[in-house]
Amino acid sequence: MNKTIAVIRGDGIGPEIVNEAIKVLDAVAAKHGHTFTYDEVDMGGVAIDKWGDPLPQAMLDKCLAADSVLLGAVGGPKWEGLPGPQRPEKGLLRLRAGMGLYSNLRPAKLWPQLADASPLKPSIVEKGIDFMVVRELISGIYFGEHKTVEQNGEQVATDVMLYAEHEIERIGRIAFETARKRRHKVTCVDKANVLDTSRLWRAVMHRLQPEYPDVEYSEMFVDNAAMQVVKDPSQFDVIVTGNMFGDILSDEASMITGSIGMIPSSSLGDGTRGMYEPIHGSAPDIAGQDKANPIGTILSAAMMLRYSFDMAAEADEIEAAVNKALDDGLRTADMMAEGCTLVGCAAMGDAVTARL
Numbered sequence: 001m002n003k004t005i006a007v008i009r010g011d012g013i014g015p016e017i018v019n020e021a022i023k024v025l026d027a028v029a030a031k032h033g034h035t036f037t038y039d040e041v042d043m044g045g046v047a048i049d050k051w052g053d054p055l056p057q058a059m060l061d062k063c064l065a066a067d068s069v070l071l072g073a074v075g076g077p078k079w080e081g082l083p084g085p086q087r088p089e090k091g092l093l094r095l096r097a098g099m100g101l102y103s104n105l106r107p108a109k110l111w112p113q114l115a116d117a118s119p120l121k122p123s124i125v126e127k128g129i130d131f132m133v134v135r136e137l138i139s140g141i142y143f144g145e146h147k148t149v150e151q152n153g154e155q156v157a158t159d160v161m162l163y164a165e166h167e168i169e170r171i172g173r174i175a176f177e178t179a180r181k182r183r184h185k186v187t188c189v190d191k192a193n194v195l196d197t198s199r200l201w202r203a204v205m206h207r208l209q210p211e212y213p214d215v216e217y218s219e220m221f222v223d224n225a226a227m228q229v230v231k232d233p234s235q236f237d238v239i240v241t242g243n244m245f246g247d248i249l250s251d252e253a254s255m256i257t258g259s260i261g262m263i264p265s266s267s268l269g270d271g272t273r274g275m276y277e278p279i280h281g282s283a284p285d286i287a288g289q290d291k292a293n294p295i296g297t298i299l300s301a302a303m304m305l306r307y308s309f310d311m312a313a314e315a316d317e318i319e320a321a322v323n324k325a326l327d328d329g330l331r332t333a334d335m336m337a338e339g340c341t342l343v344g345c346a347a348m349g350d351a352v353t354a355r356l
């Protein structure tokens, strides 16, 4: 198969981790007779510096023309002083919206080799951690109006949280469908004791639920969910939630699995074209030092093959190669443990490639 992949290296450690994912993709392509063509796209701080805009229209167009998008990370201290609409993160939000990617899947899965790296007690970790955060990605408070005004001699800021029924319904369906391929459990996480948007979420979920009688459905307030994720993560299979709660809970979920550097994500809309990125940020403190963990990005590339390109066998091979590298004791600094071998970003990419 021939596929065009729009590649956004981005800022901080972005370019380093994307290099390693491409190494792996090229090796898989060679092995299976595929051709991947990479179209470089500027987004984030690098685009601000070059084009004065975190996502110029021409760059969004390249992503829309590609078969899928692979992203490293964007943002950094250099651009922190900029007003909201001009910040690197805004490029990412606009890309997600511009591509219609409302469904963000973030797996929280413990790799047994990394059990020691989890900050949770062994008695909790032993029960297993394997759940999926299904995060609504292009609505909610991140996309409502953001405003700061002068009122009675002081600054007053508002961020609007808005959800329409159709936006809830389409992500709700993704959650139920995802659960059907897993352990058949959906937990809707919200703040329905306070927020109208959450009460609407529940109403829509109740409407969908009878269509999925084989899926066990429950609801949980987000504050309690944050607690349950560290108290007993084994209770979760699929968590479905809004944009902001999903952002927060997926970081928490990644930490208990050992390292945020390991977690990939997929963002999809109605078609097969998606965007794939690790859930971590641009880590400017270690950028350019060959210290980053490329596995979150490598696994994101595997998700791209599985979900957008229908290449399940190829995706399985990448995941198995990662597993083998971990079995062989190779660790980047974020997940280093006693008795293991510390490797840099490029060496980890080489190690995974060699085990394909």
Ligand code: IPM
Binding pocket: 075, 089, 090, 092, 093, 247, 279
């Ligand atoms: C993430 C990030 C982004 C988000 C930021 C960079 C806008 O935190 O992908 O989780 O909040 O969605």
Ligand code: MG
Binding pocket: 247, 248, 251, 279
């Ligand atoms: Mg986040």
